[in-house]
Amino acid sequence: MMKRITALVIAGLTAAALTGCGSSGSEGGGGGGGDDAIVMGFSQVGAESGWRTANTKSVQSAAEKSKITLRFSDAQQKQENQIKAIRSFVQQKVDIIAFSPVVESGWDTVLKEAQNAKIPVILTDRAVDSKDTTLYKTFLGSDFVEEGKKAGQWLVEEYKDAKDTVNIVELQGTTGSAPANDRKAGFAEVIGADPKFKIVASQTGDFTRAKGKEVMEAFLKSTPDIDVLYAHNDDMGLGAIEAIEGAGKVPGKDIKIITVDAVKDGMQALADGKINFIVECSPLLGPQLMDLAQKVLKGENIPARVVTEETTFDQEQAKAALPTREY
Amino acid sequence: MRRLLWPVLILALLLLVNVLFTPGFLSVQVRDGHLYGSLIDILRFGAPLILVSLGMTLVIATGGIDLSVGSVVAISGALACLQISQDAGVFTAVVLALGLSVLLGAWNGFLVAGVGIQPIIATLILMVAGRGLAQLITDGQIITVNDPAYKLIGGGYWLTVPFGILIVLVVLAVTAFLTRRLALGLLIEAVGGNAEASRLAGIRARGIIVMVYAFAALCAGVAGLMISSNISSADGNNAGLWIELDAILAVVIGGTSLAGGRFSLGGTVLGALIIQTLTTTIYSIGVPPETTLLFKALVVTVVCLIQSTAFRDKVFHRRRPVALAGPATEEKARVTA
Numbered sequence: 051m052m053k054r055i056t057a058l059v060i061a062g063l064t065a066a067a068l069t070g071c072g073s074s075g076s077e078g079g080g081g082g083g084g085d086d087a088i089v090m091g092f093s094q095v096g097a098e099s100g101w102r103t104a105n106t107k108s109v110q111s112a113a114e115k116s117k118i119t120l121r122f123s124d125a126q127q128k129q130e131n132q133i134k135a136i137r138s139f140v141q142q143k144v145d146i147i148a149f150s151p152v153v154e155s156g157w158d159t160v161l162k163e164a165q166n167a168k169i170p171v172i173l174t175d176r177a178v179d180s181k182d183t184t185l186y187k188t189f190l191g192s193d194f195v196e197e198g199k200k201a202g203q204w205l206v207e208e209y210k211d212a213k214d215t216v217n218i219v220e221l222q223g224t225t226g227s228a229p230a231n232d233r234k235a236g237f238a239e240v241i242g243a244d245p246k247f248k249i250v251a252s253q254t255g256d257f258t259r260a261k262g263k264e265v266m267e268a269f270l271k272s273t274p275d276i277d278v279l280y281a282h283n284d285d286m287g288l289g290a291i292e293a294i295e296g297a298g299k300v301p302g303k304d305i306k307i308i309t310v311d312a313v314k315d316g317m318q319a320l321a322d323g324k325i326n327f328i329v330e331c332s333p334l335l336g337p338q339l340m341d342l343a344q345k346v347l348k349g350e351n352i353p354a355r356v357v358t359e360e361t362t363f364d365q366e367q368a369k370a371a372l373p374t375r376e377y
Numbered sequence: 378m379r380r381l382l383w384p385v386l387i388l389a390l391l392l393l394v395n396v397l398f399t400p401g402f403l404s405v406q407v408r409d410g411h412l413y414g415s416l417i418d419i420l421r422f423g424a425p426l427i428l429v430s431l432g433m434t435l436v437i438a439t440g441g442i443d444l445s446v447g448s449v450v451a452i453s454g455a456l457a458c459l460q461i462s463q464d465a466g467v468f469t470a471v472v473l474a475l476g477l478s479v480l481l482g483a484w485n486g487f488l489v490a491g492v493g494i495q496p497i498i499a500t501l502i503l504m505v506a507g508r509g510l511a512q513l514i515t516d517g518q519i520i521t522v523n524d525p526a527y528k529l530i531g532g533g534y535w536l537t538v539p540f541g542i543l544i545v546l547v548v549l550a551v552t553a554f555l556t557r558r559l560a561l562g563l564l565i566e567a568v569g570g571n572a573e574a575s576r577l578a579g580i581r582a583r584g585i586i587v588m589v590y591a592f593a594a595l596c597a598g599v600a601g602l603m604i605s606s607n608i609s610s611a612d613g614n615n616a617g618l619w620i621e622l623d624a625i626l627a628v629v630i631g632g633t634s635l636a637g638g639r640f641s642l643g644g645t646v647l648g649a650l651i652i653q654t655l656t657t658t659i660y661s662i663g664v665p666p667e668t669t670l671l672f673k674a675l676v677v678t679v680v681c682l683i684q685s686t687a688f689r690d691k692v693f694h695r696r697r698p699v700a701l702a703g704p705a706t707e708e709k710a711r712v713t714a
Contacts (some may be wrong), residue, residue: 268660329432
């Protein structure tokens with residue numbers, strides 16, 4: 051008897067937990083809208099980071115501003131949820147579909163369905179590896195190679211008068227991920243032109259603060275002479291700053307630091323002089339997305355690849371930008 | 378003693394490799410008023426793993442396993458940082474975080490001992506749900522806190538020694554005392570040997586099981602505080618990710634049987650130190666990130682093979698003495714910094 055009751059209690063709790071998860075997938079936007087109002091179906095990856103949350107907010111507020119009705123669906127980082135969402139958008143006969151693919155492969159079938167229903171598709175932030183590029187109109191997102199190049203260019207400029215070897219350590223993102231591969235490649239390409247720049251150690255910090263700190267601690271001991279740290283995102287850089295301070299050195303002075311992303315905590319460190327340069331990887335692609343959507347529906351030609359409008363920040367620019375930083 | 382011989386040798390070998398690649402590896406100096414050096418790093422970054430592994434040792438000794446410790450690490454850090462960011466005192470935050478951890482551990486214990494779910498399934502529930510809970514607490518963001526008192530737990534120093542190492546020493550000493558000087562260790566091993574038989578012999582097996590899961594979660598909670606304090610922020614997605622697997626590995630390297638029934642705290646500490654030293658080695662000698670996992674796997678395989686008596690007998694054609702080592706005794710001195 052006792053066992054049965056406990057079993058029931060557990061079943062109840064599990065069910066409650068499950069419905070809890072279900073209801074958190076927000077269905078924002080809504081509303082029928084007038085005849086001429088554009089209806090956009092947008093399938094987001096999930097809410098795994100502050101960057102992603104800012105991305106969602108940007109899309110939602112931009113849609114509101116351009117009077118586009120947004121049907122928003124959160125995939126909770128599961129491809130099957132995204133495929134379901136896209137199918138339901140097709141059934142609802144939305145005017146245009148935009149989505150950030152969770153993974154790169156496996157989209158051909160569902161994109162074909164959208165194509166057959168004559169609904170144009172825009173990819174945001176992440177690409178798909180489909181061979182048939184007619185399945186989507188354009189891909190709007192950051193160019194990670196370009197971000198790596200920008201980081202490299204600042205370094206070359208900063209050390210243009212230096213004669214000695216510049217010893218660089220690199221904290222890579224998650225091994226094998228597109229941003230890690232591309233940011234590494236872009237950076238290496240630019241600094242490779244001058245033999246005085248030398249990457250003396252390069253390890254993955256998994257894009258996290260904890261790993262960034264741990265790896266940097268080890269670098270500081272195994273490589274006594276470090277001039278520059280290049281971290282593939284702000285968080286690893288922030289972890290490394292703590293390691294550098296723990297070693298009795300001054301981050302930003304004894305060791306120059308370059309990072310990518312420009313999230314709020316990173317910008318704060320930049321304004322405080324602990325980071326020297328940040329290459330922005332902006333999640334605020336909402337306005338560009340709405341603009342592209344309107345052009346597509348008017349039948350205008352748009353390029354197959356649109357790069358997000360992004361900038362770079364040095365310490366002075368960070369101080370100016372910090373008060374209005376959204377994420 | 379014999380059982381600890383191999384882990385000690387392996388650890389020494391790993392350290393030797395490091396000395397070859399980084400000449401000053403073993404040097405420990407005082408810099409900025411605290412101890413500084415690679416050995417200190419290994420102890421400091423290894424501290425959370427040692428704690429989680431200690432808890433895991435007792436769980437495994439009862440024949441169970443706890444997959445949820447990684448999630449508890451994330452929850453504990455998240456709750457503490459949330460409280461501090463909302464201007465609660467550090468003490469309140471720590472008490473709340475550890476309280477919740479114990480509660481979650483007791484829930485695991487209840488599922489295992491009260492409901493009779495297999496430990497791997499029972500704790501899998503919290504492993505998956507717990508990370509969601511941590512993200513719920515942090516709202517999917519990284520909470521950054523700036524509190525010197527909280528910073529002390531994982532990133533601070535007391536009398537030049539990293540505070541985290543001191544916490545580990547205290548927990549280790551208390552655990553060793555409770556399990557080896559009192560009858561508790563014997564009871565845990567009895568439950569692990571045969572829960573039903575121990576119950577018939579008058580041991581309250583259920584109570585023991587709930588207790589060890591709660592203890593494992595408490596250790597994980599403290600580890601979570603250390604990890605988040607070390608980087609002054611709580612990351613619900615990544616804090617303690619896969620630490621449960623490292624902990625299980627540490628326990629196994631240390632010579633505790635996964636079947637339950639006997640355990641070695643000293644071996645577990647050595648196991649955790651081996652894992653952390655291996656990680657540091659990878660950074661220092663510059664193994665490329667693409668091959669890091671393969672490198673780790675190879676080392677771990679070799680370590681496990683060396684420790685297997687069956688393997689050693691086969692390879693070295695050696696006749697083993699009949700007498701086997703008795704129950705492990707404590708080796709508190711091993712971890713002193």
